[in-house]
Structures are given as structure tokens and as C-alpha cells.
Amino acid sequence: MGREPDHAGIAQRTRPDPAGGTAGAMSAAPFLVGNGAGFSGDRVDAPIPVVRTLVARGLPAALFLEVLGERTVALAQLERRRDPELGYEPMLERLLAPILADCHRHRIPILGNFGAANPPAAGRLIAALARRLGLPELRIAVVTGDDVQGSIDLGALAVHEADASLPADAARLVAANAYIGAGPLVEALRQGADVVVAGRTSDPALAIAQLLHHFGWAADDWEKLAVGAACGHLLECGSQVSGGVFWDPGRKDIPDPADIGFPIAEVTAEGGLVVTKADATGGVVDLRTVKEQLLYELHDPAHYITPDVVLDITGCTLEQLGPDRVAVRGLRGRPAPESLKVTACFEGSWLGEGEVSVAGPNALGRARATAEVLLERLRRRALPVRARVDLIGVASVHDSDDGALWRGYDGPEPPEIRIRLAAEGTDRGAVDQAAREALALLCCGTAGTGGARWRVTPRILTRSYLVPRALVPTGVTLRTAREMN
Amino acid sequence: MPGDADETIEVPLYDVAHGRAGDKGNRCNMSLIPYRPELYPVLAEQVTEARVLALFAHRGATRCTRHDLPKLHAFNFVVDDVLEGGVNGSLNLDGHGKTHSFRLLGLTVRVPRALLEG
Numbered sequence: 001m002g003r004e005p006d007h008a009g010i011a012q013r014t015r016p017d018p019a020g021g022t023a024g025a026m027s028a029a030p031f032l033v034g035n036g037a038g039f040s041g042d043r044v045d046a047p048i049p050v051v052r053t054l055v056a057r058g059l060p061a062a063l064f065l066e067v068l069g070e071r072t073v074a075l076a077q078l079e080r081r082r083d084p085e086l087g088y089e090p091m092l093e094r095l096l097a098p099i100l101a102d103c104h105r106h107r108i109p110i111l112g113n114f115g116a117a118n119p120p121a122a123g124r125l126i127a128a129l130a131r132r133l134g135l136p137e138l139r140i141a142v143v144t145g146d147d148v149q150g151s152i153d154l155g156a157l158a159v160h161e162a163d164a165s166l167p168a169d170a171a172r173l174v175a176a177n178a179y180i181g182a183g184p185l186v187e188a189l190r191q192g193a194d195v196v197v198a199g200r201t202s203d204p205a206l207a208i209a210q211l212l213h214h215f216g217w218a219a220d221d222w223e224k225l226a227v228g229a230a231c232g233h234l235l236e237c238g239s240q241v242s243g244g245v246f247w248d249p250g251r252k253d254i255p256d257p258a259d260i261g262f263p264i265a266e267v268t269a270e271g272g273l274v275v276t277k278a279d280a281t282g283g284v285v286d287l288r289t290v291k292e293q294l295l296y297e298l299h300d301p302a303h304y305i306t307p308d309v310v311l312d313i314t315g316c317t318l319e320q321l322g323p324d325r326v327a328v329r330g331l332r333g334r335p336a337p338e339s340l341k342v343t344a345c346f347e348g349s350w351l352g353e354g355e356v357s358v359a360g361p362n363a364l365g366r367a368r369a370t371a372e373v374l375l376e377r378l379r380r381r382a383l384p385v386r387a388r389v390d391l392i393g394v395a396s397v398h399d400s401d402d403g404a405l406w407r408g409y410d411g412p413e414p415p416e417i418r419i420r421l422a423a424e425g426t427d428r429g430a431v432d433q434a435a436r437e438a439l440a441l442l443c444c445g446t447a448g449t450g451g452a453r454w455r456v457t458p459r460i461l462t463r464s465y466l467v468p469r470a471l472v473p474t475g476v477t478l479r480t481a482r483e484m485n
Numbered sequence: 486m487p488g489d490a491d492e493t494i495e496v497p498l499y500d501v502a503h504g505r506a507g508d509k510g511n512r513c514n515m516s517l518i519p520y521r522p523e524l525y526p527v528l529a530e531q532v533t534e535a536r537v538l539a540l541f542a543h544r545g546a547t548r549c550t551r552h553d554l555p556k557l558h559a560f561n562f563v564v565d566d567v568l569e570g571g572v573n574g575s576l577n578l579d580g581h582g583k584t585h586s587f588r589l590l591g592l593t594v595r596v597p598r599a600l601l602e603g
Contacts, residue, residue, distance in 0.1 A: 163571060245583070294557070330556070392578075400545070401569060422577075
């Protein structure tokens, strides 16, 4: 098909070429930063209304997708071991297919860490998709250098943070990636990339890079970079700033939680920042949603460390400018850290889980007895596992391994309770045997036991290091979809 | 009969504030944000580090630090060693501890009745 599909159904507009964009003619107009994904597993149709809105605004804009959690890259690395052409974000094609043509036509670059453990393979997938969509001239930049497995001797570095149970075993290393900053992403945009495919980056860098490139901000303009970091931080979790994990029926209601609009930031050359969201969607952007996300996964509010700037939000103020529009002011920045964080992921132990349900009269008594019997079975069989039991519906996620809350529960009897056994160990067979004790309850359990499920999954352990920037050289390779055939 | 202006009433934090939890390793952070800015000093006085630490004592939490954000009318509680080893090591269904914001919101405070109304 030679025709460019227009999935957003928006009339074509003339927009400035971001590839040529630095400060100057465009500096008066805000730049729009859209987010279309906040984690691997997010709603795959979320980017569509964001792109539709960016196109309708007719302002210079870019879109970023953040899909790489701390351990996601390790799972992707395991995929790549199985198949050298895998190891990138599994939903990549579903995410990009509906928006790629519109973004290309309207010159909205797409940046993402969706390359995960294999940015070159992700680049090839996007190239093939672009050719199918009739976009052979799509320019795809692949950013490499974050994967430091083999290039850095981790054993020679001081450990920054580590899981307590992590054995020091290099043979079990799965992935080692540096959180790279905006630098190589800016370079990709400077070269004219329509899509920037990265692996591990700091999440805010995906927004900071757009702003550094568009406005030509200096890489040591800490006040401006602080705005970029806050923009990235507020948007990087997608709907979390526009109603996701915020809505609470009857208390904090939002319109149409089945279609929460993903966020868009309006940023000016002077460092003005307004958070809003996609048009004609559900969700809400207000002082409450922005405060919750501003503090999300933050420790010391004066020191939010990114590779590009250290953000201080202690002087931050917010103002509701209108429906779904919040201005963020008073951000301060301090110089970027000397070193980069590298997170290494190791094969860990095995986790076994088994569950059964009870319901109706004496559900609580039967559930408690079932829990004790499960633990007694593990003791009698002397299985080498660490185990816990939860009574879902009584106490589970807030409980402790010794079941302090469900053992001490003296409230009313719930109509249904699900009993969950979790067991961890280094011997997969023993973990599987432990989990199957829940299955055995289908015949050996209390009266009216049903709904057994069990599974065993591998675990990943992480350890992080601080490494000198010079040890993490990055590269950018830009080619068109046609050239990548 | 309405009480006098100084009357206080005991309520769960849930009635006067909202918040969100996140993780980093074996550490959990929880924001606590009063719906009304006038309640910020009330919560500052009553929702102490010690009380929040006690809320997670059964989980082996070792330390709680409260960061105050008076300009945002918000608090950030950082609780150490509360995630049973963190998402990679915990046997908990919620290894990230994202549900903990609602444990915090179950804590009770005494607030002026006048600030509950309207």
C-alpha cells in the first residue's frame, strides 16, 4: 500500500521539523511532551488518543513510552538467550502500529526504552512495521551502550545497593545495564530520528532529551534540566498522573476509568511546565493526582537523582489553571552526579505458589486450619524452602511472613477466603513439591475446598553499582526503514 | 446539636487525606496528602515517624523518616526494611508494597470537627 493510513483521523497539519529544531523561531510556543506507556504491561491502546491530541494541537511535540522496570531488562535478556531476535518489549508492535504513520506524518518523534535487552532487534521490528505501513523513509535511531555486561568488571566496583539474599556468583549474571542519561537520545534527535530505540535509560531522560533538543538548553542549565526531570518523573508512569492508581470510588472518583487519558506536558523555553492529558478521554489531572505522582517512589524530596540533574522539589508549588491543567513551579536543580548507576540482575531462587478457596459457613475456621496443615506438611516432608501462608480476604498483602495479622484477626467471618501458600528455595523440585501441597488439598483438604492453582516461577535478584561515566560509552546508529531491509 | 468550634473528632486518615506508596529495594515510600491544606499542621503534629513505624512493626520495619513539604501540603514517609526483602525476595503477593498507602490511611487522628465539614 502506497497510501499512508491515518489512524487518528486527523487532517494533516503543517508542523515544524523537530529535526532542525533548536531555540529561535519556536521558542515562544510550548513544546508538548506526550506519554503513551508507563510500564511493560500498560494499556496498549493508550498512545492513540495522546497522538491524536498532539496532532490536533499542531505544536511541536514528541511522544515517549516507558516500558522498562528494574527487572524487566533481565527477563528480556532471558528471552534474547532463547531467541537472538527477541529481548525487546513484547508489546512493541501493538503499541506502535496504530500511531507510527501519524507520528511520522506530523513529525512527532517517538522515544522509548522499548529496546530493552535488544535495541537493534527492536529497530529491525520497527523497520519492518514501517515498511508494511508504507513508511520506508522512517528514520530509526538505535541507542546502544547501556548494556555493560562483559564490558565492565563489576567485581572491581563497590556495591551501591543489593538484595540481601544475593550470592556473589558471576556465573548467574543475567543482565547489567547502566541508566544512561539524555545525551545519546539528544544526539539521535539531532540526527533526525523519527523513532529513538533505547534500552536502559533513566526514565526522565526520555523527556529531558526532547526538551534539550527542542529548546537547545545547555546540558548544565540545572534549573531547566530540573523542569525536564520533573516533566519526565510526572509523566513516566503514564496514567498515574491522570487518575491511574488514584481513583477510589465514592471518594476520589474520576471520569471513565476504563479509558484514562495518558498525560501530556506543555513546556516552554523559559521552563514553564503544565501537566494535562489526552483530549476526549477519561481520568483527571488535578492538584491531588499531580501531588501523588510527584512524590511517587521519591525518598529525599531535595535529592531526586537522575543522570542528567539532581531535582529538588522542596520549593515546588502547584496551581490548577483549568480542567485537567496543572502548572508546576518552583523546581530547583543541582549538578548531575559524577557517576552512573548500573543495575546487575542475577538468577535468583525459585518461587512456588499454590492456592485454594473455601466459602460459606465456617470459612474462617476452615481457612485457618488449612493454613496450619499446609505449613505442617512442609515441616513433615522437611522440604528445603522458606514458606508463608496468606488468608486472602482476611490478611495477606499487609501481613508478615509469620501471619501475624491473620492469626490475630478477630473480625467478622468473610463469605469467601482464598488460602495461598508461597515457598521459595534454590531447589526447583523442592519448591514445586511445596506448591503442590496446595493442589493436594483438592482431595485432602477441609470440606468444600476448591479452585486449586499452583505454579513455580524463577526469581531475579539485583545489585547496583555506581560507575564512572567514562566507562559507559554510548552509540547512536540511524538508518531508514528502507535501509534496514 | 453541633459541637463547639474547638471540638475534635477521631477519624481514620482516609477521611481527611490521600496518598500513594512506591518501592525501592526493601524500602517503601508513602505520600500523605491532606485534602484541606488547613489540616497539614494537624497531621504534622499527630502522624509522627514513631506512629508510622509502629504500624509496620510486624513487618520488621527498622526506621521511618518523614519528609515535610509544607509548600505542597504533603508528607513523604520513607520506611526502611518493611518490604520483607523487597520485590525480588519477598514471599508477599504485593512485593512492591503498593498497598501500604492504605494501611497508613487506616491510622486514626483527632481533627477539629469544623475542618471535617464543608
